[in-house]
Amino acid sequence: MLGRTISHYRILSVLGKGGMGIVYKAEDIRLGRSVALKFAPESIAIDRIAVERFQREARAVSALNHPNICTLHDIGEADGCPFLVMECLEGETLRDRILSRQLPVDEVIDLAIQMADALDAAHARGIVHRDIKPANVFLTQRGHIKVMDFGLAKLTAGPSAPSSDSTMATAVLDNALTNPGSTIGTVSYMSPEQVSGEELDARTDLFSLGVVLYELATGRLPFRGNTSALAFVAILHDTPIPPGSLRPDLPPELDRIILKALEKSRDLRYQAAAEIRADLKRLRRDSDSNRSIAATVESPRPVPAAAPPSDSYQSITSVSAPAPSPSSAEYLAQVVKRNRRAAVIALAVMVVLGALGAYYWLRPTAIDSLAVLPFENVGGDPATEYLSDGITESIINSLSQLPKLSVRSFSSVQHIRKSTASPQETGKALKVRALLTGRLVKRGDGFAISTELIDVNGNRQIWGSQYTPRLTDFQAIQEQISREISDRLRVQLTGQDLRRIAHQSTTDSVAYQLYLQGRFQWNKRTLEGMQESIDLFQQAINKDPQYALAYAGQADAYALLADFSVLPAREVLPKLESAAQKALQLEDRLAEAHTSLGWARFHNWDWPGAEQEFKRAIELNQGYPTAHAWYGEYLMVLGRSDEAQREMALAQELNPVSSAAKLALGYRFYYSRQYPQAVDQIQKTLAADPAFVPAHVYLGRAWQQSGKSTEALVEFRKALDLSQGDTNELGWLGQGYAAAGQQADARKTLADLKERGQQTYVQPIALGLIHALLGEKDQAFDWLQRAFDDRSTGLVYLKVDPAWDGIRGDSRFTELQNRVGLK
Amino acid sequence: MGSDIAIVVRQDVPVENVTFAELRKLLLGDRQFWSSNLRVTLLVRAPGAREREVVLKTIYQMSEAQFRQYWIAKVFRAEAASGPRVVYSNEMAAELTSAIPGAVAFVEATQVPKGLRVLKINGKLPGDKDYPLR
Numbered sequence: 001m002l003g004r005t006i007s008h009y010r011i012l013s014v015l016g017k018g019g020m021g022i023v024y025k026a027e028d029i030r031l032g033r034s035v036a037l038k039f040a041p042e043s044i045a046i047d048r049i050a051v052e053r054f055q056r057e058a059r060a061v062s063a064l065n066h067p068n069i070c071t072l073h074d075i076g077e078a079d080g081c082p083f084l085v086m087e088c089l090e091g092e093t094l095r096d097r098i099l100s101r102q103l104p105v106d107e108v109i110d111l112a113i114q115m116a117d118a119l120d121a122a123h124a125r126g127i128v129h130r131d132i133k134p135a136n137v138f139l140t141q142r143g144h145i146k147v148m149d150f151g152l153a154k155l156t157a158g159p160s161a162p163s164s165d166s167t168m169a170t171a172v173l174d175n176a177l178t179n180p181g182s183t184i185g186t187v188s189y190m191s192p193e194q195v196s197g198e199e200l201d202a203r204t205d206l207f208s209l210g211v212v213l214y215e216l217a218t219g220r221l222p223f224r225g226n227t228s229a230l231a232f233v234a235i236l237h238d239t240p241i242p243p244g245s246l247r248p249d250l251p252p253e254l255d256r257i258i259l260k261a262l263e264k265s266r267d268l269r270y271q272a273a274a275e276i277r278a279d280l281k282r283l284r285r286d287s288d289s290n291r292s293i294a295a296t297v298e299s300p301r302p303v304p305a306a307a308p309p310s311d312s313y314q315s316i317t318s319v320s321a322p323a324p325s326p327s328s329a330e331y332l333a334q335v336v337k338r339n340r341r342a343a344v345i346a347l348a349v350m351v352v353l354g355a356l357g358a359y360y361w362l363r364p365t366a367i368d369s370l371a372v373l374p375f376e377n378v379g380g381d382p383a384t385e386y387l388s389d390g391i392t393e394s395i396i397n398s399l400s401q402l403p404k405l406s407v408r409s410f411s412s413v414q415h416i417r418k419s420t421a422s423p424q425e426t427g428k429a430l431k432v433r434a435l436l437t438g439r440l441v442k443r444g445d446g447f448a449i450s451t452e453l454i455d456v457n458g459n460r461q462i463w464g465s466q467y468t469p470r471l472t473d474f475q476a477i478q479e480q481i482s483r484e485i486s487d488r489l490r491v492q493l494t495g496q497d498l499r500r501i502a503h504q505s506t507t508d509s510v511a512y513q514l515y516l517q518g519r520f521q522w523n524k525r526t527l528e529g530m531q532e533s534i535d536l537f538q539q540a541i542n543k544d545p546q547y548a549l550a551y552a553g554q555a556d557a558y559a560l561l562a563d564f565s566v567l568p569a570r571e572v573l574p575k576l577e578s579a580a581q582k583a584l585q586l587e588d589r590l591a592e593a594h595t596s597l598g599w600a601r602f603h604n605w606d607w608p609g610a611e612q613e614f615k616r617a618i619e620l621n622q623g624y625p626t627a628h629a630w631y632g633e634y635l636m637v638l639g640r641s642d643e644a645q646r647e648m649a650l651a652q653e654l655n656p657v658s659s660a661a662k663l664a665l666g667y668r669f670y671y672s673r674q675y676p677q678a679v680d681q682i683q684k685t686l687a688a689d690p691a692f693v694p695a696h697v698y699l700g701r702a703w704q705q706s707g708k709s710t711e712a713l714v715e716f717r718k719a720l721d722l723s724q725g726d727t728n729e730l731g732w733l734g735q736g737y738a739a740a741g742q743q744a745d746a747r748k749t750l751a752d753l754k755e756r757g758q759q760t761y762v763q764p765i766a767l768g769l770i771h772a773l774l775g776e777k778d779q780a781f782d783w784l785q786r787a788f789d790d791r792s793t794g795l796v797y798l799k800v801d802p803a804w805d806g807i808r809g810d811s812r813f814t815e816l817q818n819r820v821g822l823k
Numbered sequence: 824m825g826s827d828i829a830i831v832v833r834q835d836v837p838v839e840n841v842t843f844a845e846l847r848k849l850l851l852g853d854r855q856f857w858s859s860n861l862r863v864t865l866l867v868r869a870p871g872a873r874e875r876e877v878v879l880k881t882i883y884q885m886s887e888a889q890f891r892q893y894w895i896a897k898v899f900r901a902e903a904a905s906g907p908r909v910v911y912s913n914e915m916a917a918e919l920t921s922a923i924p925g926a927v928a929f930v931e932a933t934q935v936p937k938g939l940r941v942l943k944i945n946g947k948l949p950g951d952k953d954y955p956l957r
Contacts, residue, residue: 527892528891531894531898531906535905561895566896567896567900571900572899724887725887726888726892727889759893760889760893760896761892
């Protein structure tokens with residue numbers, strides 16, 4: 001078998017053999033990852049019905065997506081023998097760990113919580129393990145539990161005919177009795193009902209978990225016998241010795257938990273894995289807080305010169321510090337004899353520093369940054385694309401509210417679809433520690449959504465889940481996912497944080513759908529998308545006039561209208577401000593609305609008002625890149641270059657794949673008159689996104705200021721072509737002609753622009769610039785006055801734009817600058 | 824060289840001939856009713872179709888970007904309830920023209936569907952000398 005390729009798995013080595021068959025290590029040659037192939041035993045392979053049942057059960061088990069459950073990737077068949085493809089784990093089984101050393105109490109509790117969590121997830125899906133034992137629990141090198149072989153005991157219990165749990169249990173029992181040597185390990189973990197051949201339910205796993213916990217805590221089995229039959233008698237009739245009497249340092253509460261799990265009557269036992277998990281978590285919390293109270297109360301207390309070390313000191317050393325070597329101990333003893341007080345203090349300091357050092361080096365690095373990748377719209381139905389994008393964006397917005405978690409914006413991830421990059425590569429590109437991926441499938445009237453949270457360091461799954469919502473449930477689902485992720489990342493949430501996550505801006509599911517569709521269109525950043533989004537946001541508002549996010553969306557759409565010079569800013573700004581104010585009136589903590597309001601005030605030349613809104617937006621959501629980008633722009637036009645650089649860099653860091661954010665760093669150089677650096681940065685932007693129109697314009701402008709008019713005109717023409725004849729780009733070409741001394745072309749372009757102005761809006765400032773570069777100052781100021789009347793968005797650059805240098809010395813220019821507030 | 828582009832309307836549209844200037848007003852949204860209670864609904868092919876190129880070039884005299892900009896501004900200013908509806912094929916254009924009262928669409932003259940009426944422009948039909956949409 002070794003070296004053979006089955007399907008797309010190349011067999012590399014044997015990992016193990018057992019009752020479940022042979023396990024091989026293999027390479028998935030499509031994905032380039034290691035997997036474990038588990039071949040069913042021959043008893044299954046020869047029985048067609050058993051094979052079908054094996055496959056059916058495996059499919060059910062494959063639905064289990066949990067960080068503490070070994071993932072089943074695939075099933076297959078080779079030469080009639082079915083096999084499972086599972087994640088390949090590195091570490092050791094719990095059996096090996098128990099045999100190697102006694103585990104600290106904290107570790108026992110931690111492992112127990114993870115196992116209970118795994119069982120809870122499986123039981124919630126109606127899957128009972130039936131064979132929980134240390135050999136079926138894997139401990140990864142990172143200390144994470146992976147429960148293996150869920151549901152497989154049922155498959156290997158016997159021939160295909162028996163299918164009920166009771167017949168299966170009997171088959172296992174018969175098997176154990178007739179083959180005591182091979183199954184003795186397994187029977188020790190069986191529940192009384194399993195031994196008795198009764199119907200099984202999830203509570204059988206809780207009993208077996210109790211046995212495993214007993215063994216973890218004490219190193220001994222609670223029910224023992226030299227033969228399987230004697231072991232069965234013990235399981236059915238013996239009362240286990242309390243684990244605390246075998247290991248005195250066990251907390252009494254852990255004793256109680258284990259004994260409750262080992263109750264022979266199912267009705268007296270824990271009824272659900274969640275219950276045992278809650279008791280264990282409570283125990284861990286109380287242990288932690290006791291330790292922390294002891295440390296904070298005892299440590300600062302001066303140690304009397306003649307007093308022995310305090311209890312707290314002992315407890316710290318026993319938990320965190322390595323035992324001193326004999327030579328060290330001897331040395332310390334001598335020191336203590338000389339100066340007992342000083343020595344004790346010095347030793348305490350060393351211990352504390354050692355503990356801190358150990359904590360620093362050994363602590364798991366908290367996940368503080370996350371990217372939610374666009375959910376895959378499986379099947380590619382365009383009608384549901386807005387939903388897959390919408391749920392992605394909603395989760396991002398929800399998680400962005402959380403403290404100490406940096407979440408990449410939707411605009412930074414929306415281009416990453418069907419990427420072939422590994423999670424590590426994607427994580428590196430986005431500069432994040434974790435990735436959330438998801439898939440959305442339309443199923444009849446409803447949907448199936450699966451999600452996976454991956455730690456990019458080691459490609460480890462932290463969490464995964466599946467949902468089957470109806471269309472009207474989407475808002476609730478995104479909130480649930482956000483909440484579960486924050487749980488998994490153990491982000492410490494205040495009640496206010498939880499309210500933010502749970503907050504539903506609308507209870508009208510149709511309004512929510514319309515809003516999602518509006519965002520989907522808006523995110524395209526095209527004229528067509530802009531047009532659609534305005535209509536959709538308005539429809540959402542019509543459905544729910546109290547829907548703050550829909551007003552914020554409308555404000556964002558209006559901001560684009562002015563930014564794209566579709567209409568004079570004079571016409572757009574009042575509506576923009578009104579929509580943003582309405583959103584804030586309904587929800588005053590919407591960063592998006594504060595940002596849009598800031599943009600409106602910026603272009604209304606209300607400089608202090610704009611800064612106040614941008615700062616408020618950033619205060620509310622530091623991870624919102626648009627707020628940093630627009631604030632950076634604001635600072636740049638005022639000549640506050642260093643502050644601008646900081647904000648623009650932040651925007652770029654939050655949105656590393658955004659062409660606009662990259663370009664901003666380039667045009668900051670342009671406005672600082674550092675043209676070679678501007679050219680360099682803008683060329684980098686274009687290398688990543690060659691069709692990005694504004695980058696061609698700015699590259700042209702940088703070439704123009706460098707005296708390279710030929711190169712400049714090439715870029716302006718490209719921009720015009722790529723924009724399908726946009727008027728703004730025609731204006732840039734016209735001023736390029738004027739700057740290059742091509743007067744005839746410049747005048748023809750002026751005429752074209754004026755003609756276009758009969759039907760669609762033409763920024764007067766563009767005409768003013770062409771006249772200025774042609775040396776026609778009076779006409780230039782005439783058009784600049786019209787630009788002032790229109791509140792042309794380009795006027796905010798007057799102070800820093802080198803293109804105006806030709807008329808900068810004119811008193812009319814200074815006066816205009818003053819009127820705009822750019823003194 | 825493609826064939827002429829025909830203007831097709833539903834049978835209920837009470838017009839047989841339009842001048843080029845009237846046609847332009849219709850397409851710019853400056854004339855929004857055929858009659859007192861029959862609203863004009865414009866159907867325009869999606870970008871890339873020859874019918875659209877001809878309409879933009881000869882009637883609107885606008886670039887693609889200008890066309891979009893024009894309609895966004897028109898709706899923003901509440902001068903029109905909505906822009907032209909986009910259709911993705913001549914079949915779709917025919918189907919919607921048949922279904923929507925007052926609908927008007929543009930299709931290749933060789934592919935005019937049955938049941939729809941072709942409007943004259945300046946008294947000319949597709950194929951006539953000096954027919955303007957080609």
